[in-house]
Amino acid sequence: MAKIFFDEDADLGEIQGQTVAVIGYGNQGRAQALNIWDSGVRIIVGNEEDEYAEQARKDGFHVVPIAEAAAQGDILLLLVPDEIAPGLFENEIRPHLRSGACLCFASGYNLYYGQMPLPPDVDVIMVAPRMVGVAVRTEYERGAGYPSLIAVHQDSTGTAMARTLAVAKAIGSTRVGAVLSSVEEETVTDLFDEHLGHIYAIRRYYEVLREAGYSPEAILLEFYMSGEWEALARLEREVGLFHQLAYHSRTAQYGQEVTARLSDEDEARERARLRALLANIRSGQFARDWAREQRQGAPVWRPIHEQNLAHPLIAEEQRLMKQLQRKR
Ligand code: NDP
Numbered sequence: 001m002a003k004i005f006f007d008e009d010a011d012l013g014e015i016q017g018q019t020v021a022v023i024g025y026g027n028q029g030r031a032q033a034l035n036i037w038d039s040g041v042r043i044i045v046g047n048e049e050d051e052y053a054e055q056a057r058k059d060g061f062h063v064v065p066i067a068e069a070a071a072q073g074d075i076l077l078l079l080v081p082d083e084i085a086p087g088l089f090e091n092e093i094r095p096h097l098r099s100g101a102c103l104c105f106a107s108g109y110n111l112y113y114g115q116m117p118l119p120p121d122v123d124v125i126m127v128a129p130r131m132v133g134v135a136v137r138t139e140y141e142r143g144a145g146y147p148s149l150i151a152v153h154q155d156s157t158g159t160a161m162a163r164t165l166a167v168a169k170a171i172g173s174t175r176v177g178a179v180l181s182s183v184e185e186e187t188v189t190d191l192f193d194e195h196l197g198h199i200y201a202i203r204r205y206y207e208v209l210r211e212a213g214y215s216p217e218a219i220l221l222e223f224y225m226s227g228e229w230e231a232l233a234r235l236e237r238e239v240g241l242f243h244q245l246a247y248h249s250r251t252a253q254y255g256q257e258v259t260a261r262l263s264d265e266d267e268a269r270e271r272a273r274l275r276a277l278l279a280n281i282r283s284g285q286f287a288r289d290w291a292r293e294q295r296q297g298a299p300v301w302r303p304i305h306e307q308n309l310a311h312p313l314i315a316e317e318q319r320l321m322k323q324l325q326r327k328r
Contacts (some may be wrong), residue, residue, distance in 0.1 A: 003180040005150070010174050012061060014276035019075030020170075021094070023066055024080035025052040027133025028106050032077060033061060035140045036170040044069055071096035075104060075163060082109045083294055086116050097122055100156070107190070108183030111153050113287045124154035125164040129173060129188050136171065145175030149186045191281045195300050196274075206313050216316035237314050 002286055022033040023046040028300065033056070045056040046069025053063045070076060070093040078093075085105075089296035095102075102123040110116045118124055129136050138252050139146045150168055152160040168178040202223050209219045223229070235244035245253045262270060280286050293301055310316075 004177040005165055005168065005174055005180070006213065007169055007174045008176075010169035011162065012039060012166050012169055014159065014166035015075050015163045015170065018074035019072050020075045020077070021046050022077045022079060023047070023069055023073075023088075023223070024078070025056045025063075026079065028129065029133075029134065030054040030059070030078075031133045031136035031140075032129075034059065034137055035172045036167075037061075038140070039170040039172070041170050046073075046088035047072065059072065066092045067096050070094075071098070071283075073101060075102045077104045077106070077167070079106055082107055083290075085110050089116050092259055093096075094119065102157075102160065104164075104165060105183075108151070108261065109287075110188035112187040113284060115287075117306045118154060120154075121156050122154070123132060123152070123160040123163060125159050125160055125167070126151040126153060126163060126181075126183055127167045127171065127173065127178070128181075128184060128190075129171070140172035145172040145283075147176050148173040148178045149181035150178045151180070151182045151186065153183050173240075183267040188278070189283055191286060191303065192274075192278060195277050195281070195286070199322060203311065203313060209311075212308065215319055216313070220313075220317055220320055225324070235312075 020036060020041055020043040022029050022036070022043050025033065025045055025047045029045075029052075033043055033045060035192070037060075043061065045053075045061045045063045046066040047053040047056060047063055048066070056063045062302075064072070066088065068126070076093070076097075078089070080088055097119060099121040100123075103118070103127060105111060105126045106128050108126050108128065109128065126149070128149045129146055130148060131139065136146060148168055148171075150164050150173075152164055154160070157163075165174065165178065168174050205223060206216075206219050232244065234250065235247055239247075242257075245256060293299070
């Protein structure tokens with residue numbers, strides 16, 4: 001069983017009085033910076049001079065160039081896109097890092113795939129929220145929180161774990177639970193989830209039902225546009241994956257438990273598919289493919305994305321979105 005840490009396990013004193021530098025002021029950067037500040041830990045923001053920097057200043061933060069933040073920071077939260085981080089680190093952070101500083105990542109990706117050669121005299125930790133940036137802030141604001149996976153990847157000062165817990169507390173995560181993990185586990189489980197094909201599964205259901213003559217409205221409402229899906233996901237979280245069936249009709253329960261069950265043959269095929277996805281991640285093949293795409297300007301991804309956006313489902317979905325009188 002993984003160890004889970006809560007507010008009482010963490011001491012903000014470990015990072016209070018030190019210079020905490022939030023590098024990158026995007027989804028996670030802005031949310032985490034605001035939470036840390038509201039937790040009583042003073043921070044600076046490192047960002048290029050553009051609209052993100054402007055937003056940070058509007059939010060009341062002292063913004064400095066990234067190299068300067070790296071030079072001043074005792075604790076550096078690296079909150080830029082994973083594909084940007086290695087280059088940015090090499091050029092603007094590593095040359096300025098102080099011995100004994102702490103690098104904190106919100107994802108294990110670059111550490112797991114060894115894409116950033118790290119100096120031996122710094123702490124390297126991970127505090128990876130299991131939450132999108134905007135909700136990292138809204139959950140904190142409403143007095144709740146969200147879980148994170150945490151790990152110490154490199155402990156050069158002997159205080160890396162205490163620093164990890166302090167960051168997790170400052171961003172609001174130990175309110176709910178910070179789960180001890182590793183950069184490998186965080187990366188593999190996160191990518192695996194992303195590669196399962198949820199979006200394509202929904203599109204497949206849409207196509208099959210449209211072929212049979214059912215209306216786009218009925219199909220889209222069934223699968224994601226009514227909000228029922230969020231309500232069910234919430235029940236799964238709060239009551240349990242199978243216990244939440246009690247909230248469905250008996251007919252729905254029977255259909256989900258019995259009819260939806262795969263035959264032994266199909267189950268074996270599906271597991272083989274999942275194991276292949278996992279192997280593609282663990283072998284580094286996915287990371288190599290993605291790195292090549294970035295170098296070459298996304299020759300595979302771009303046409304697929306354009307094709308996906310041109311699918312009839314999209315036009316129907318956008319039309320329905322405008323028609324339904326729902327508050328966002
Ligand atoms: P964003 O895409 O929101 O990051 C934007 C920030 O990165 C901006 O400050 C931007 O500044 C900066 N940035 C982008 N390109 C560059 C560049 N070339 N040089 C310098 N700065 C750059 O990232 P996320 O918040 O989505 O992700 C940050 C980390 O959090 C990642 O490790 C991600 O895996 C992790 N994470 C993200 C989650 C999410 O909800 N999105 C959930 C959990 C973890 P500017 O453009 O001004 O340079």
